Amino acid sequence: MAEIFSIGGTDIAPGERVTLDLPLPAQSTYTPMTMPVHVVRGRKPGPILFVSAAIHGDEITGVDIIRRLLHGSALKRLRGTLICVPIVNVFGFVTHSRSLPDRRDLNRSFPGSPHGSLAARLAHTFTEEIVKKCTHGIDLHSGSFHRTNHPHIRANLDDPETEALAKAFGTPVVINANLRDGSLRQFAADAGIPMLLYEAGEALRFDTLASRAGVRGIGNVMRALEMLPAAKNLKKIAEVIEARSSTWVRAPQSGIFSHTIKTGNQVQEGDALGRVADPFGNNEHLVCASATGIVIGRTNLPVVNEGDALFHIARFANVETVSTAIEAFREEHIEGLGPGDYVDAPIEES
Numbered sequence: 001m002a003e004i005f006s007i008g009g010t011d012i013a014p015g016e017r018v019t020l021d022l023p024l025p026a027q028s029t030y031t032p033m034t035m036p037v038h039v040v041r042g043r044k045p046g047p048i049l050f051v052s053a054a055i056h057g058d059e060i061t062g063v064d065i066i067r068r069l070l071h072g073s074a075l076k077r078l079r080g081t082l083i084c085v086p087i088v089n090v091f092g093f094v095t096h097s098r099s100l101p102d103r104r105d106l107n108r109s110f111p112g113s114p115h116g117s118l119a120a121r122l123a124h125t126f127t128e129e130i131v132k133k134c135t136h137g138i139d140l141h142s143g144s145f146h147r148t149n150h151p152h153i154r155a156n157l158d159d160p161e162t163e164a165l166a167k168a169f170g171t172p173v174v175i176n177a178n179l180r181d182g183s184l185r186q187f188a189a190d191a192g193i194p195m196l197l198y199e200a201g202e203a204l205r206f207d208t209l210a211s212r213a214g215v216r217g218i219g220n221v222m223r224a225l226e227m228l229p230a231a232k233n234l235k236k237i238a239e240v241i242e243a244r245s246s247t248w249v250r251a252p253q254s255g256i257f258s259h260t261i262k263t264g265n266q267v268q269e270g271d272a273l274g275r276v277a278d279p280f281g282n283n284e285h286l287v288c289a290s291a292t293g294i295v296i297g298r299t300n301l302p303v304v305n306e307g308d309a310l311f312h313i314a315r316f317a318n319v320e321t322v323s324t325a326i327e328a329f330r331e332e333h334i335e336g337l338g339p340g341d342y343v344d345a346p347i348e349e350s
Contacts (some may be wrong), residue, residue: 015287029152046080061302062140108182137195150263151200168224169217172325243314
């Protein structure tokens, strides 16, 4: 490991922790904007891992996860370097918006350009100052557009190292997700950087299960990379099941939507998941599962238009096995908590 590691012109030596700000284009009011970065360097060499959040400015679950992660006592024994970027899309974050002021999706703008749009310039800064300097990455996301996601990992499972890290994270469901042009995952794959995308919770909301599972999962990945010492008293990771495909169930008509299924529930093809009716309660249509699997996403909006995505189902051959793994996963992370309870769960020393 190099004695000096530099980000944004700031040098960080082994054993140091530094918080710095990467300069970004100013707002139209001439107010300066910066991207906050926290770097933790171990005294011994090891991988360089970035953990990023809020690439979509309204997806704040990852901001909470990184806050908890950085308060973990286990980081005192870190090998290698941990780079945490809690708010990548600072422009969207301050306006509670998914996109940037130019209405572009930052996660379709990588690797970016120093001379392009605002989204391209922001992507370029993150690519050059963070991603290219790392050996591995974890990007934290939430459900968007009033949808909530049950914790799961999306990754390129055809790459052996990425698949191993995806399973090490410890969510019961891991999806082999296609790479999308301009996405951070696409750039990382092209650069040979194994990267995971963690999906959990809802935009503009904190969620105890999503946060606790996210912190625990990042710790599991860091242990798999030998950045942290092996945990002696950590419970065995629940069984991890791969899904090679998923499907959306859409509204059969416009109207008022009510659901009977929660995220994480198992469903059989043809099962009733909810109903859509007109405002008078007439002309009612059942919403049925189009496949057998586990519900990993669901809309929270009661007013829907025909064709709106209502449920996201991950397909599995053995649904019972996945259902059992999800139940164990929930008990592990929220056992003893009441409705609405919100607690911290940093990575602790083993």
